[in-house]
Every structure is written in structure tokens, then in C-alpha cells.
Amino acid sequence: MESFNISRDAELILSTYCTSELLSPVVSKLETLITSYYNINKSPLISLFGEIFPSTSFPQLSIFRDNTSNPNVENSSMLEYAKSLLEVLKKVKVSHVTLAFEPTEEYLRVLHPRISAIVGSIMVLHVIVDRKILGGCLLSFDGVYKDLSLVSYINKYFLSNKQYVQKLL
């Protein structure tokens, strides 16, 4: 268990399931996995875990990387790993980001580490689409708000170029 890096694995998972909408079913599946271990069958959890996080998609997860030689990880270790991972994923903070367009998942996966680097913490995105901001984005994380929208830039432009804008109107 000590060989598993939960934080790193959580970051890897969040880089894929980077929004709260994407992450929510994953958390549910993890909870189901843990519950099923106690209630239904006691088959090796690694296989069940592989259904949630395919090793092909997440080869860098420590649970796979450190046990590639032994795919039959002990259930107890697997259970502890799932519990720890679930705890981290459930505690991950949400960063609200407002965009002027509907982003693709690929774009969100590009956007996520940028914003994560800015807020300085692992987080999951909650995307809001508001075309009124025209462009750019609004960021809100852990009680801090940052307006990086095109509207705010335009407003600043209005204030600094008022006469010119009035001519346009």
C-alpha cells in the first residue's frame, strides 16, 4: 500500500475526469466497488477497478504501474487503495470556470492543468457557459473570483476609448 501514490493517481484521474460532471460517476463507481466488496462477491477488486479505470487509459496509475508483474493485487490492498482514492476524489475542490463557448472534453483537459497551475491545487472544473462574457473566462475558486472575460477588457476599452466607441455607436 505504501508503494501506491494516491495524490499522484488522483491528479492523473482528474486530468481525465477534469470536470465535476465527469468525475461524479467515477466517484459513484468507486463507492459501488467498495460496497460490492463487502456485500456481493469478494472477487479480486483489481479487475473491477480496471473496469472503472482501464489500464490502457490510466497506465500511469500506481496501482497498475507497481503491480504490472502481479495483476492479482490483494483485495485488502486494493480496498485500502480504493478507499483512499475515493476520499481524495471526494474532497477535491471545485473550480468554477465560465466560458463564452461550449468546450470540448479535449479542450477541458487542456484547460484543467492550466487552471490547476494557477489556483495551485488539485481541483475539478465546473464549467458554466455564458456567451455574455464574449470571450475569455471567469474563474472562481475557494472564494476567490477573477474576471478574465473579454467583456471586462471591452469595458476597460470603453472607459479608455470612450469617444471612439461613441462614434461607433
Place this chain on the structure above:
Amino acid sequence: MPINTADVSSVYFTALVLIVFLLFFSMLLFVVFLYFHGFVGRSKKEEALVKEENYNKALKLLEAARLRSLELLDTSSKEAAATLSKAQMLDADAKQQLESQLAALATKQFNTLDELSKALFSEYKRQVEEEKRKNIETLSNVSHDIENELVNEVKDFKNLLQKETIEKEKEVETRINADYSSIEKEMNEYRQRKLAKIDENIYEILADLSKQILGKALNLEDHQNLVLKILEDVKSQGVAQNGKL
């Protein structure tokens, strides 16, 4: 002194009795004369003597009677004259008395009339004053009634005026509200039209502004790149201090 009419009547009655007495006495003497004249005829001498004697007697009697009658007449005349004088005096006194009494009576009547007049005047004055007081009281009551009626009418008019004023105010308020609502509706419609027009133009304006700011219009890729660029700028410009937002 007042005239006594009984005394005057007595004087006249006395004079009349004397005159009647004289006439009766004269008739008696004539009868006696006729008697002795017939008696003389029976005995001329004696008769003549007797006649003469009787005649003398008769003459004496006549003379006595005449004297007596004259005396009586004189007395009666004197008495009558006195009576008449007295009566005249009495008449003058009575007249004077009458005049005096008349004057007194007139004075008394005058006084009575004056008193009556004064009493009547006083009564008339009292009644006039009473009527005047009653009239003033009546007028005062009428004045009060008129005042009360006027006050009530003024109150009614005031209430009516207030009621009508309030109704008019409500009507005006309703009309103003209706007009205001209409104007507000028109304003909203006008605003919506203007906003719609601005919305129609805003993209053009924003496109112009985007071109002014960014140098070109935004498509999806531009949007994506713009966000990434902004985030890079934020990170590089150190807006996020210590790596935190």
C-alpha cells in the same frame, strides 16, 4: 258753586202759584160783586145802603183785596224778581260752576285722557317693545336657524366637494397610473426595440472592438486560444501570487 236745578224749579213753581192765587182771588171778588149787586136789587134803600155798604165793603174788600193782591203781587213780584234774580244769580253761578265743573271735568277728562293716553302709550310702547323683543328673538332664532342651515349646507358642500375631490383624485390617479403604465409599456417597448437594435449592432460593434483589440474576429479556436492565452498571461504576469488565484 254748582247750579241747583231744584231751587230754580221751586222759584218758578212759587211764582206760578202766586199768579194762580191772584187770578182765583180776582174771580172770587167778581162773584162777590155779582152777589151783592143782586142783593141790592131786593131792597133799594137797604139795598142801596146795604149795597153801598156792601159796595163800600166790597170796595174796601176789593181795595183790601186789591191792596192785598197788589201787596201779594208786589211781594210775589219781588219774590219772583228775587227768585228770578236769585235764579239768574244761580244760573250765573251754575254757569260759572258748570263752566268750572266743565273745566274741572274737562281738566279731569283731560287728565284722565292724558293718563289713559299715557297708559295706552305705555302699554303700546310695552307691547311694541315686547313685539320688538319677540321679533329680535325670532330674527335671532331665524338667524341661528339660517346660520345652522348654512353651516350644514357648507358642511354638506364641503363633504361633497371632498368626496368629489377624492373621487377626482382617484380618477386622475387611475388615469395617471393608466397613462403611466401605457407610457411605461411604450418605454419598455421602445427600450426593447432599442436594445434589440443594439443587440443587432452589438455583435458588429464587438466584432469591431475585437478587431480593434485582438486584430481579428473570434471563432471557436480563437476563443479557446484566447482563454489559454489569458491564463498564460495571468500566470506569467503574476496576477496569481504564489501560484494561487
